[in-house]
Amino acid sequence: MNNLIDIANQFKPDGAIAKIQEFGNGNINHTFLVRLHDSNVKHFILQRINTQVFRQPALVMQNMSIFTNHVSQRLHNSPLPNGKRWEVPQVLLTQNSQNHFIDTEGSFWRVIAFIAGAQTFDTIQDHHHGWEVGYALGMFHNLISDLPIEQLADTLPGFHITPSYLQQYAEVKAKYTLPTKSPELDYCLKFVSDRQTWAHVLENAVKQGYLHLRPIHGDPKINNVMIDTTTGHGISIIDLDTVKPGLVHYDIGDCLRSSCNPLGEETQKWEEVRFDTDICRSVLGGYLSVARDFLTESDYEYMYDGIRLIAFELGLRFFSDYLAGNVYFKVKYPEHNLARALVQFKLTESIESQEDSIRNTIEKMR
Numbered sequence: 001m002n003n004l005i006d007i008a009n010q011f012k013p014d015g016a017i018a019k020i021q022e023f024g025n026g027n028i029n030h031t032f033l034v035r036l037h038d039s040n041v042k043h044f045i046l047q048r049i050n051t052q053v054f055r056q057p058a059l060v061m062q063n064m065s066i067f068t069n070h071v072s073q074r075l076h077n078s079p080l081p082n083g084k085r086w087e088v089p090q091v092l093l094t095q096n097s098q099n100h101f102i103d104t105e106g107s108f109w110r111v112i113a114f115i116a117g118a119q120t121f122d123t124i125q126d127h128h129h130g131w132e133v134g135y136a137l138g139m140f141h142n143l144i145s146d147l148p149i150e151q152l153a154d155t156l157p158g159f160h161i162t163p164s165y166l167q168q169y170a171e172v173k174a175k176y177t178l179p180t181k182s183p184e185l186d187y188c189l190k191f192v193s194d195r196q197t198w199a200h201v202l203e204n205a206v207k208q209g210y211l212h213l214r215p216i217h218g219d220p221k222i223n224n225v226m227i228d229t230t231t232g233h234g235i236s237i238i239d240l241d242t243v244k245p246g247l248v249h250y251d252i253g254d255c256l257r258s259s260c261n262p263l264g265e266e267t268q269k270w271e272e273v274r275f276d277t278d279i280c281r282s283v284l285g286g287y288l289s290v291a292r293d294f295l296t297e298s299d300y301e302y303m304y305d306g307i308r309l310i311a312f313e314l315g316l317r318f319f320s321d322y323l324a325g326n327v328y329f330k331v332k333y334p335e336h337n338l339a340r341a342l343v344q345f346k347l348t349e350s351i352e353s354q355e356d357s358i359r360n361t362i363e364k365m366r
């Protein structure tokens, strides 16, 4: 990698660079926090895009700029009631007015303004927090509900199409020797095999015309939702790499699978993982407070499936990557993706065992 300070300096910082440190816990890109001396703006975010995953990073940047322009315009024309805060992550340009910089090794870098006075959490702190996380996703969807999907490129074909992950899983199983037998491995193999047919549920609903593609975030997990440190309100959703056409169900499912797991997705205590339906109620309450206008009857019908499916799908993605030798998600140790898969499968199991209660909650709140 080229010198980080040289790279950061390409983006015209307002002051001298004081420090650059690794930041956040993304599974795909490399993220750094850059601190500045003698500047009004104290920090910015520098990221190296994983181009093995995002094969056309320039299109990711194009989607981001279409998204930010649209939302900024919407907020300019109709500001949120009572001056409520909403932040749109801003891309900062290089000295040559480009939205990215390619270093001598071919790495793709970009810079995003730091959103001050706000923080993210890996788990839900209380019901108020749960409500605000849901509100933030609802506001995010609301602000892009009138952005035509034709304007957004498909930057990650197959993303959240569960049947295509099943196909990759079959290919991986055929290509690699399975690790030594263990109860955990058997559990995962059986877990996936028992859900092969059901996993087509959302894609079938699209084919049958019940659900339609819309602009989505793609990765609205709890720690991408920014909470104002003073007011406690949800004020932004960051990490816009996967903004593209999709189903709002993927987003609702991802937000809920990450929020309603009080042990968090990196826990080692996978056997204790459960889906908390009280948190689910709070998050959905916040979501629906700003999302009712653009949801259809069918959207509600498939909401439960979306929650179950995204937990299952993420488990499947982690498990396949474990079998393939950890080529997609960053890992800290060789069985990391297996541990993550177990967490998501346990969570799916807990969602399945509470199906009636979750469906009732959705029914009552719609």
Ligand code: GN1
Pocket: 025, 026, 027, 028, 029, 053, 218, 219, 221, 239, 242, 265, 314
């Ligand atoms: C990845 O890198 P990060 O943490 O923003 C992944 C998401 C997963 C998430 C699980 C492009 O996101 O789909 O839900 O890990 N992003 C991509 O934590 O695959």
Ligand code: MG
Pocket: 219, 239, 241
């Ligand atoms: Mg992400």
